[in-house]
Amino acid sequence: MRRLLILxxxxxxxxxxxxxxxxxxxxxxxxxxxxxxxTLPAPTGPHPVGTTVLYLKDVSRPxxxxxxxxxxxxxxxxxxxxxxxxxxxxxxxxxxxAELLLRGSGISTAPYDTLSKxxxxxVKNAEPSGRRLxxxxxxxxFTKPVSTLTSLAEDLASRGYVVxxxxxxxxxxxxxLSDGRVAECLACDSDTDPGFGTGVVQGRAADVSFVLxxxxxxxxxxxxxxxxxxxxxxQSIGGAGAVAAMIKDPRVRAGIDMDGTTYARIPTSGxxxxxxxxxxxxxxxxxxxNSWDRDWKLLTGWKRWLVLSDAEHQSFTDIPLVADVIGLExxxxxxxxxxxxxxxxxxxxxxxxxxLRSQRQPLLDKASSRYxxxxxxxxTCGQS
Numbered sequence: 174m175r176r177l178l179i180l181x182x183x184x185x186x187x188x189x190x191x192x193x194x195x196x197x198x199x200x201x202x203x204x205x206x207x208x209x210x211x212t213l214p215a216p217t218g219p220h221p222v223g224t225t226v227l228y229l230k231d232v233s234r235p236x237x238x239x240x241x242x243x244x245x246x247x248x249x250x251x252x253x254x255x256x257x258x259x260x261x262x263x264x265x266x267x268x269x270x271a272e273l274l275l276r277g278s279g280i281s282t283a284p285y286d287t288l289s290k291x292x293x294x295x296v297k298n299a300e301p302s303g304r305r306l307x308x309x310x311x312x313x314x315f316t317k318p319v320s321t322l323t324s325l326a327e328d329l330a331s332r333g334y335v336v337x338x339x340x341x342x343x344x345x346x347x348x349x350l351s352d353g354r355v356a357e358c359l360a361c362d363s364d365t366d367p368g369f370g371t372g373v374v375q376g377r378a379a380d381v382s383f384v385l386x387x388x389x390x391x392x393x394x395x396x397x398x399x400x401x402x403x404x405x406x407x408q409s410i411g412g413a414g415a416v417a418a419m420i421k422d423p424r425v426r427a428g429i430d431m432d433g434t435t436y437a438r439i440p441t442s443g444x445x446x447x448x449x450x451x452x453x454x455x456x457x458x459x460x461x462x463n464s465w466d467r468d469w470k471l472l473t474g475w476k477r478w479l480v481l482s483d484a485e486h487q488s489f490t491d492i493p494l495v496a497d498v499i500g501l502e503x504x505x506x507x508x509x510x511x512x513x514x515x516x517x518x519x520x521x522x523x524x525x526x527x528x529l530r531s532q533r534q535p536l537l538d539k540a541s542s543r544y545x546x547x548x549x550x551x552x553t554c555g556q557s
Contacts, residue, residue, distance in 0.1 A: 210290035211495040213265075213324045214514055218331030223255030223299025224263045227391055228351035231383045237376050238343035238359040246350055248340040249384055250319055252330035253397065254306070255299035265291035266320045269355055270347040275499065277316060277346035277358065282500025291495055294327050301394045303333060307402035307529040308388075310381055310418070310425070311338040314409030314433070314490070315373070316358055318345045321490045322408060328518045334525065335398050337388065339380055344373065370410065370436040377414035378421040378437070381405065385424055402426065402529040406521060408489050409433045416468070419446060427528040429521060431489040432456065435464040443473030447528045450477070450550075451520055453484040458551045469551065475528070477537055478550040481508060481516055488513035508546065516544060 216222055227249040236242035265288060266274070272285035309329055313319045319326075319338035326336045340348045343359040350356055363369055385403065389395045404427040405415040412433030419425045420437055425446075432452035450469075455461045457480055469478060483506055487493060493510035496503065508516075523534040540549055548554060 210287070210292055211498045212292040213294060213327065213491065213494060214511060216294055216328045216331030217518065218328065218333065220254035220302065220331045220333060221256070221258040221299070222252055222295040222327050222330040223257075223297075223301060224250060224252045224293075224295035224330075225298050225392075226250050227387075229384065229387050229391060234379065236343065237372070238363075239356075245380070245383070246342055246356075247380060247384065248342070248348055248350065250326075250338040250340070251392065252295055252326045252336040252338070253394070254302045254330055254333055254335075255296055256302045257296060257299050260296035260299055262293050263295045263297040265289060265293050265323060266318060266347075267349055270318060270320075270349060273347035273355065273357060274318065274345075277361075280499055280501070283498060287498055288495060291491075291498075293323055295323075295330070301397055303397055305399040306333055306335045306397050307404070307525065308398045308400070309334050309336045309525060309529075310384065310403070310405040311336055312341070312377055312381070312405065312407035312411030312414045313338075313345070314411055314486075315344060315364070316346050316361065317409075317490070318348065321492060324491050324494060324514050325406075325489075325518060325521060329522065329525070332522055332526075334529075337384060339377075339384055341377055341380055370413065370434070373410055374414045374417035374436045377407075377411070378417040381414070381418040381425070382422045385422065400424070404428060404525055404529055406525075407431065407433060409486065410436075413437065416444075416448075419444060419448070427524070429524060430465075431517070431521075432484075432486055434462050435468050439468055439471040441471070443471050445474040447475040447524070448472050449479065449520075449524050451479050451489065451517070452481070453486060453488065454480055454482065455486075456480060456550075457554045466551075477524070478554075479520060480548045480550055480554060481513070482546045482548065483508040484513060484546075489517045512546070516546060519544065520547065 229247045231245040236245045268286040268289040271288035342356050348356045406429040407415040408431040412430030413435045415428035417437035419428045427447040429449045456465045523536045526532045527534045
């Protein structure tokens with residue numbers, strides 16, 4: 174799980190299945206190299222975006238990965254609508270985090286601090302704006318920090334959501350904790366163990382419940398949050414964690430799994446809260462991953478299963494947006510990075526607007542000529 178797989182389009186990405194060595198960048202026709210750091214696309218909503226970081230410690234349970242830690246420490250990044258557009262932009266990640274992420278991923282085609290220079294849109298520690306805003310919990314893929322979902326987080330905050338992104342400590346190549354220590358990926362030593370995925374998503378569900386418990390007392394602006402309107406969105410094993418969190422915690426009213434094989438078993442009585450699968454072609458009915466096919470039958474409430482043509486596992490993250498600056502090349506036919514970000518932002522926001530704001534979204538009812546890459550399954554993918 175901890176190494177890179179090459180995408181069909183030639184983009185090296187962080188895998189969520191069996192270990193595989195990274196393939197070298199393609200040596201096709203020369204392409205112009207970026208002359209500066211990557212810049213994340215601007216948020217599309219009307220609000221300026223602020224961000225801040227919380228450090229939480231759960232003393233009720235030991236850390237599942239660090240046997241020397243008798244408490245679970247978490248870093249939570251918050252994005253939210255802000256009163257100001259001007260101010261210091263929040264860093265994407267630290268130079269040390271960037272180094273460990275690229276080293277762990279087997280990428281040596283760029284200086285190791287390159288990703289730390291990525292330009293974001295959120296103002297660090299800006300004064301929040303709004304009241305009774307819906308909350309979205311974000312959970313990243315295995316080995317990745319939640320910063321790799323920054324583009325989505327900033328966009329949701331600009332649309333009027335509070336976003337709480339969780340760095341699941343020791344499941345990422347690098348997480349900087351409150352005292353400056355950088356926690357590395359201890360879970361990477363266990364990723365081939367039987368039952369590993371099931372254990373990870375159970376731990377993530379516990380992390381989510383703890384964060385929801387703590388926000389009210391640990392964030393001075395927590396009165397912004399409408400605690401009756403909470404959803405969870407995750408990529409890869411973070412998406413699988415969304416299923417697990419909804420099974421465990423009824424406060425999570427709706428969920429999205431972005432291209433993640435699921436592990437938590439839904440009770441035979443079903444899961445009646447709204448849920449959406451958003452993924453690549455590997456998840457079509459009876460495709461390479463049959464977990465969505467299995468769970469689709471047990472989703473008894475509002476549900477959608479959307480597949481993006483030419484998408485790959487990281488198309489739902491920032492990785493394609495920063496690929497050029499770290500020396501990763503893509504092939505013709507792959508979903509362009511900007512388009513992948515647009516589709517992800519659009520359909521995730523539509524789902525959340527419908528289920529946390531009660532704003533009906535016709536986009537979620539049928540295929541759209543504006544977004545022809547999106548296929549509704551299983552009806553038009555082959556009936557499951």
